[in-house]
Amino acid sequence: xxxxxxxxxxxxxxxxxxxxxxxxxxxxxxxxxxxxxxxxxxxxxxxxxxxxxxxxxxxxxxxxxxxxxxxxxxxxxxxxxxxxxxxxxxxxxxxxxxxxxxxxxxxxxxxxxxxxxxxxxxxxxxxxxxxxxxxxxxxxxxxxxxxxxxxxxxxxxxxxxxxxxxxxxxxxxxxxxxxxxxxxxxxxxxxxxxxxxxxxxxxxxxxxxxxxxxxxxxxxxxxxxxxxxxxxxxxxxxxxxxxxxxxxxxxxxxxxxxxxxxxxxxxxxxxxxxxxxxxxxxxxxxxxxxxxxxxxxxxxxxxxxxxxxxxxxxxxxxxxxxxxxxxxxxxxxxxxxxxxxxxxxxxxxxxxxxxxxxxxxxxxxxxxxxxxxxxxx
Amino acid sequence: xxxxxxxxxxxxxxxxxxxxxxxxxxxxxxxxxxxxxxxxxxxxxxxxxxxxxxxxxxxxxxxxxxxxxxxxxxxxxxxxxxxxxxxxxxxxxxxxxxxxxxxxxxxxxxxxxxxxxxxxxxxxxxxxxxxxxxxxxxxxxxxxxxxxxxxxxxxxxxxxxxxxxxxxxxxxxxxxxxxxxxxxxxxxxxxxxxxxxxxxxxxxxxxxxxxxxxxxxxxxxxxxxxxxxxxxxxxxxxxxxxxxxxxxxxxxxxxxxxxxxxxxxxxxxxxxxxxxxxxxxxxxxxxxxxxxxxxxxxxxxxxxxxxxxxxxxxxxxxxxxxxxxxxxxxxxxxxxxxxxxxxxxxxxxxxxxxxxxxxxxxxxxxxxxxxxxxxxx
Numbered sequence: 127x128x129x130x131x132x133x134x135x136x137x138x139x140x141x142x143x144x145x146x147x148x149x150x151x152x153x154x155x156x157x158x159x160x161x162x163x164x165x166x167x168x169x170x171x172x173x174x175x176x177x178x179x180x181x182x183x184x185x186x187x188x189x190x191x192x193x194x195x196x197x198x199x200x201x202x203x204x205x206x207x208x209x210x211x212x213x214x215x216x217x218x219x220x221x222x223x224x225x226x227x228x229x230x231x232x233x234x235x236x237x238x239x240x241x242x243x244x245x246x247x248x249x250x251x252x253x254x255x256x257x258x259x260x261x262x263x264x265x266x267x268x269x270x271x272x273x274x275x276x277x278x279x280x281x282x283x284x285x286x287x288x289x290x291x292x293x294x295x296x297x298x299x300x301x302x303x304x305x306x307x308x309x310x311x312x313x314x315x316x317x318x319x320x321x322x323x324x325x326x327x328x329x330x331x332x333x334x335x336x337x338x339x340x341x342x343x344x345x346x347x348x349x350x351x352x353x354x355x356x357x358x359x360x361x362x363x364x365x366x367x368x369x370x371x372x373x374x375x376x377x378x379x380x381x382x383x384x385x386x387x388x389x390x391x392x393x394x395x396x397x398x399x400x401x402x403x404x405x406x407x408x409x410x411x412x413x414x415x416x417x418x419x420x421x422x423x424x425x426x427x428x429x430x431x432x433x434x435x436x437x438x439x440x441x442x443x444x445x446x447x448x449x450x451x452x453x454x455x456x457x458x459x460x461x462x463x464x465x466x467x468x469x470x471x472x473x474x475x476x477x478x479x480x481x482x483x484x485x486x487x488x489x490x491x492x493x494x495x496x497x498x499x500x501x502x503x
Numbered sequence: 504x505x506x507x508x509x510x511x512x513x514x515x516x517x518x519x520x521x522x523x524x525x526x527x528x529x530x531x532x533x534x535x536x537x538x539x540x541x542x543x544x545x546x547x548x549x550x551x552x553x554x555x556x557x558x559x560x561x562x563x564x565x566x567x568x569x570x571x572x573x574x575x576x577x578x579x580x581x582x583x584x585x586x587x588x589x590x591x592x593x594x595x596x597x598x599x600x601x602x603x604x605x606x607x608x609x610x611x612x613x614x615x616x617x618x619x620x621x622x623x624x625x626x627x628x629x630x631x632x633x634x635x636x637x638x639x640x641x642x643x644x645x646x647x648x649x650x651x652x653x654x655x656x657x658x659x660x661x662x663x664x665x666x667x668x669x670x671x672x673x674x675x676x677x678x679x680x681x682x683x684x685x686x687x688x689x690x691x692x693x694x695x696x697x698x699x700x701x702x703x704x705x706x707x708x709x710x711x712x713x714x715x716x717x718x719x720x721x722x723x724x725x726x727x728x729x730x731x732x733x734x735x736x737x738x739x740x741x742x743x744x745x746x747x748x749x750x751x752x753x754x755x756x757x758x759x760x761x762x763x764x765x766x767x768x769x770x771x772x773x774x775x776x777x778x779x780x781x782x783x784x785x786x787x788x789x790x791x792x793x794x795x796x797x798x799x800x801x802x803x804x805x806x807x808x809x810x811x812x813x814x815x816x817x818x819x820x821x822x823x824x825x826x827x828x829x830x831x832x833x834x835x836x837x838x839x840x841x842x843x844x845x846x847x848x849x850x851x852x853x854x855x856x857x858x859x860x861x862x863x864x865x866x867x868x869x870x871x872x873x874x875x876x877x878x879x880x
Contacts, residue, residue, distance in 0.1 A: 130528055130530070132528075132529060132530070132531060134531050136741065137529050137530075137531055137532070137741070137744065138529075139528075139529060140528075140529045145525075145526040145527075145528075145529075146526055148522075148525065148526065148745075149522040149523055149525065149526035150522075151507055151509075151516075151517075151522075152509060152514050152515075152516060152517045152522075152698055153507070153509070153514075154509060154511050154514060154821060154823075155514070155699075156823075185562075185563055185564055185567070185699065185700055186562055186563045186567065186723060187562055187723075187740045187741040187742075187743075188740075188741070189722075189723055189740040189741075190562070190563065190567075190723045190740075193722045193723040220722070221722045224718070224720065224721070224722045224725075225720060225722070226720070313741070315741060321529055321743065321744065321745040321746075322532075322562065322741045322742060322743050322744060322745075323562055323700045323743030323745075323746065341601070343601065343602060343603070343720060344601070344721075345566075345570045345597070345598045345601045345602070346563060346564075346566055346567045346570040346723070346724060347723060348601075363564045363565075363566040363567075364513065364514070364564040364565070364566075364690070364692060364699045365564075365699060366564075366698065366699050366700030366743065366746075367514065367698065367699060368525075368698040368699075368700075369698075369700065369743075444531060446531075
């Protein structure tokens with residue numbers, strides 16, 4: 127004791143029923159049973175992404191899925207606009223660099239979403255831009271970008287819209303087809319309530335036309351190979367089939383709760399967490415906050431490491447540090463996946479008690495009280 | 504009932520203690536606990552590969568590991584000789600093609616190992632060859648290549664030796680450092696007794712010099728990124744940490760049994776299986792058979808599909824079909840990982856009974872008897 131309560135923005139907590147499903151005797155993946163699983167998962171992924179298009183399941187992290195997406199949508203002659211204001215978007219910029227993809231960068235402030243007007247300007251000035259890379263919820267800064275508005279801009283010309291939805295699909299409102307997103311990417315260890323090891327790419331018909339017009343310089347994360355195999359409910363290389371087995375269970379849990387209810391729960395937890403932080407005299411890092419993960423600035427005179435370590439050792443509550451230049455400056459708490467009101471309330475209580483133990487002044491229960499007012503009464 | 508007995512050459516059966524270890528509550532990977540796990544696993548992987556060099560753990564299948572290895576060891580100017588005589592070696596040839604790597608092919612007969620003399624000739628005639636790709640145990644044909652002898656050839660010049668050990672490391676004698684192998688690749692779902700989802704690459708100091716001389720055109724499976732992170736017992740992208748947790752257990756099981764004992768068990772099962780097949784009047788496909796998986800030709804007048812389906816439905820014994828042009832022509836039975844004498848004896852019994860049920864003539868118990876004589880008395 128204490129029990130571990132994992133509030134990092136991935137991996138997130140995995141339901142016991144998913145863990146136990148994956149502990150069942152191993153099955154082969156070239157069987158009717160596996161094909162049935164993959165078919166069911168693929169249909170439920172379409173629901174999750176809100177799309178009628180192809181949803182591919184790759185064996186790898188979200189970075190694998192993003193690599194596959196980026197190299198596949200950038201044939202020679204199609205310039206990519208990379209919008210970045212955080213560590214993950216910078217990684218997708220690095221993917222463009224590594225594959226020598228013709229790209230331009232739009233760098234925005236950490237904690238902000240990408241400016242829709244700025245993207246509009248880029249598109250207006252540079253007719254060569256044929257694809258835009260955006261991050262819906264930037265996990266490193268806990269900030270949200272209005273990808274719906276940016277997607278609308280790309281509908282006016284021959285321009286693909288790729289969105290990193292790693293901490294948005296399955297927790298934040300996201301409507302791939304309705305919004306006009308061409309490629310959406312996520313990973314298993316976030317809202318999907320699974321261990322890490324699967325990446326997902328949803329691809330519109332519009333995007334397939336580009337992807338199938340050339341041979342992308344990639345083998346393992348090759349989207350065309352995955353599409354071809356999916357026609358037989360198969361994968362081109364051996365899939366992480368125990369994770370797919372778990373995926374069946376976690377997706378059916380999401381379907382049972384209903385996607386809109388999942389979105390509402392995530393939003394409620396985020397709103398109540400922000401209210402709790404404010405009541406405790408703390409500040410939120412992001413000026414355009416995402417509802418899937420909240421970044422709270424570490425107060426002056428409090429050692430971030432000590433604070434996080436005390437929360438974990440004394441109360442079992444594990445939050446994430448900031449990343450890169452934000453390391454040591456904030457704590458991040460996830461609202462994704464298998465987490466409910468009392469889970470998050472407990473984490474807020476641990477934050478309060480630990481802060482006070484480290485000398486921070488605030489009235490006992492003030493954060494928890496603000497949280498309770500938001501989620502209940 | 505019946506119980507499933509998985510004899511496919513990957514995925515192979517996973518021990519209950521590994522399955523249950525992976526079902527424990529999920530932990531974050533950027534913790535001291537995970538770093539300790541990865542350190543322990545890496546040291547045990549060095550034992551498994553019989554090397555003092557770096558062993559990298561990637562999140563992906565063996566194909567991910569092979570992609571990373573191949574693109575990393577082939578800078579411009581270093582021609583690659585791809586030796587292929589089966590589906591998997593052909594896949595590595597396809598990786599060379601996809602990345603436009605300068606390569607020459609040496610195609611040998613299915614069921615045979617690569618000819619050492621032919622490789623020697625290629626090396627002699629073409630001074631531009633600076634790397635050789637071989638498959639130690641070709642899973643599709645169940646054939647073995649003498650990679651020790653080929654590695655010796657590459658020691659005489661500036662030539663890297665890459666070996667696909669996906670169905671050899673941890674089951675067949677393999678001594679990376681002693682033999683002079685530069686890059687060895689494997690996956691989790693074979694001799695390592697885990698579900699699919701992890702790939703491993705062991706890299707010699709000699710290979711690192713080449714790998715670090717240029718920037719390989721790959722992001723996700725980039726060996727340099729993995730080496731850099733490993734210095735802190737970390738991974739560059741989120742790892743499949745539940746599988747790493749299982750890996751700790753399976754590698755400690757192998758260490759406890761002793762690698763030489765594992766090799767001896769695998770060889771004993773293979774030898775006894777070949778003797779059983781012969782006693783039943785069946786023939787072995789490979790002329791240079793591997794001990795990790797045995798391919799038995801389907802007898803004339805027996806429908807391969809019916810035979811395999813009957814073994815599975817009536818006795819729970821699942822064997823693999825042939826692959827590619829060998830589909831429908833053979834059954835493949837694995838001797839890798841978590842499988843012992845009586846397991847394999849049961850599979851032989853199921854083969855016998857099913858064959859007879861389909862009209863094949865052989866004396867009841869003749870295969871099992873031959874097997875018993877080989878493994879016991």
